[in-house]
Amino acid sequence: MDVTLRQLAVFVAIADHEGFGAAAAALGMSQSSVSHSLAALERTVAGELVRRAAPVRPTPLGDVLLPHARATLSAARGFTAAASAHAGATAAGSIGLAVPPTAAHGLLPGLLRLWHEQLPDVEIALFEGFDEEIEEWLESGTVDAAVLVDPHPPPHGALLLATDAYEAVVRSDHPLAGEQFIELADLLEDPLLATTSGCEAQVRHLHARTGLPYRPSRRIREFTTLLCMVEAGLGVGIVPSLAASMLSDTLTLVPLRPRLERRLVLTGPAGRPWHPNVTAVRDLAGKHVSTQA
Template sequence: MIRWNVMLRQLGVFVAIADNEGFGAAAAVLGMNQSSVSHSLASLERAVEGALVLRATPVRPTPLGEVLLPHARATLAAARAFHAAAAAHDSTGVAGTIGLAVPPTAARGLLPGLLRLWHEHLPHIGITIFEGLDEEIEQWLECGTVDAAVLIDPAPPPRGSLHLATDAYEAVVRSDHPLAGEKGIELADLLEDPLLATASGCETQVKQPHALTGLPYRPTQRIRELTTLLCMVEAGLGVGIIPSLAASMLSEALTLVPLRPRLERRLVLTGPSGRPWHPNVTAIRDVCEKDPIPLSPPARSPR
């Protein structure tokens, strides 16, 4: 047991150094002195017979470190879940913190209500939020960076997952655009304007109706951050297609216009598929199942 605990501590040091890109920063996060952090990593490197990080500024994993880092994360996540399961005596979970990954629009439109619900029913559970793109979130979940995630349209839905909400994709245009104020438009109506695309949990779904209707999907710009896309639309550089949950991000100069046919996405709360769930992930899922959060993004009226 002592040897196992030592190995877990060494893995935790390795992950902290990689995440914080330095020995001093890792020491601060872990509450250790820098000498102890260096000693722990050196012991782990002797055990695996190879260097795990490059001693530079910033610190980066070596090729061996890149290979072993996901396994270190998964081992630590499994160990946290093991200790939590051993300590749990009821269905409400145990005190502790879990990591939850969410896409940007869900973080903005859905997460505040979820956090209030969980704090009300499960005040002993802390939630650390990781915001990322679809592919990042799935990778974080399976490698152990996070314990739970909100996924968009997973196919098939993971076993034990919970459908949290459904929202629709809509066109975002300037409030003085000729299409603003329409009760509904078709994709073809957007062809006269440059199309701005974002990878923030949207692009895969937006490509589908283009393919079904035979319309070309040719965005003039592909933008990572949704806020940047909205600024570009506001500047008159094009139009976009975004989830209705992003309505609260719109300025007074922008408005959403419904698309025909309606294009929806499903937001699903789940734990990892490759290892047992942390008990607190099961607890937050069960609370959502008993007391669903309604979707009510602020409406943006065209001007």
Template sequence: MDVTLRQLSVFVAIADHEGFGAAAAALGMSQSSVSHSLASLERAVRGELVRRDAPVRPTQLGDVLLPHARATLAAARAFGAAASARHHTGAEGAVTLAVPPTAAHGLLPRLMRRWREHIPQVEVRIFEGFAEEITQWLESGMVDAAIVIDPDPVPRGAVPVATDALEAVLRGDHPLAGEDSIGPADLLDDPLLSTTSGAEGQIRALHALAGVPYRPTQRIRELTTLLSMVEAGLGVAVVPSLAGSMLPGDLTLVPLLPRLERRLFLTGPTTRPWHPNVTAIRDVCERTGPEA
């Protein structure tokens, strides 16, 4: 089967941008060239890969082949970077990194400063997503690296970049806002607003450790929405301490006991060799140590 990287790039761009025109703009190609490349790929695989109505979506065959296209392109990028590294001193070029929302707000700016200081020739491009999306993005080749939370087992080569803990989010005028620490039982008189953006498993575990039933009155995906609801006096919430950088001025974090920590790791994919720039940013994190 005669398939080129250019054809795969066109296919992925059309799927990501949901249209031929947007894909052409992203790739710096004409729309007719994009259409021709996709048609050539479809002839090679003997089937339609996308539906031609707006927005453009993959067909059933396209859904099957898209992860393979992403993984092939990711491997090709890593191949090129590894080959280039033989002729240059130090890492350079771009790498894509997926991060969960709390890490994006509370941890990523500090990591980005470290990488810029130690390896300024490496450009780190960020994809923010939820925990269940990030693993899929990493293994499919949509991103080159990811920050993952409490992986089990820890991927080979992964390095810890931070540790945080679950804390209660309260309004400043809440009776418990000034306490040094509280327990989940202390919040039973308040409506519990829960996030589904990656920390709910740990929140359940915390309630189990404390012997308190986990009964959220609302389950909210977006962390910013959750904080807005607490700010409006609609309840209290439990979030990772890294979310503290997202809090409006009239909300406060109070440590929860028993203390339940989360460990965040930087890792590359488990099913293919790492991009050399992923190894480079990992090595910086390993030398400088994790955030507290």
């Protein structure tokens, strides 16, 4: 089967940008060239890969083949980077890094500054997402590296970036805001606002450990929306302590008892070789973490 990397890149770009024109702009190609490349790929696989209606979306066949296209392109980028490294070239090129929202706010600014200073020719594209989709992006080749929460077991070569704990987020004028800590049972007097963006499994576990019912009054997808609702006096939440950098002056975090921690791990994919630049940013991050310890 005669499939080219350019054809796969066109297919992925159309799927990601949901259109031929946007894909052409992203790839620096003409829209006509993008259309011809995709048509050639569709002839090779004997089926349509996308529906020609706005927004452009993959067909069932496209959904099946898209992860393989991503993985192939990721492997090709890694191949080129590894060959360059063997020839003695300095680290260069781009990699995709997926992170959960609290890590993006609490950990990434310092690391991005470090990587920019020490690896100026490596471009890091950030993808912010929820825990489950981040793992899928990493293994499918959508991204080359990710910050995972509590992976079991940690992938070989992974770096423990940080450990933080789940805390109560309340308004600064809440009766419990000034306490040294809050017992989880005391939090039941307020409506519990839960986020589905990745913390819910741990919050469920925290309730199960103490034998308390887990009955959120609202389940909210976006983490920032949850914080806005707490700020509006609609309830309280349980969030990682790294969320402190996302709080307004009207919100505060209070440690919870019992204490529940999570581990944030920087890693490449488990199912294929790492892009050399992922190893480079991992090593630099490791030195940074050891100096902060």
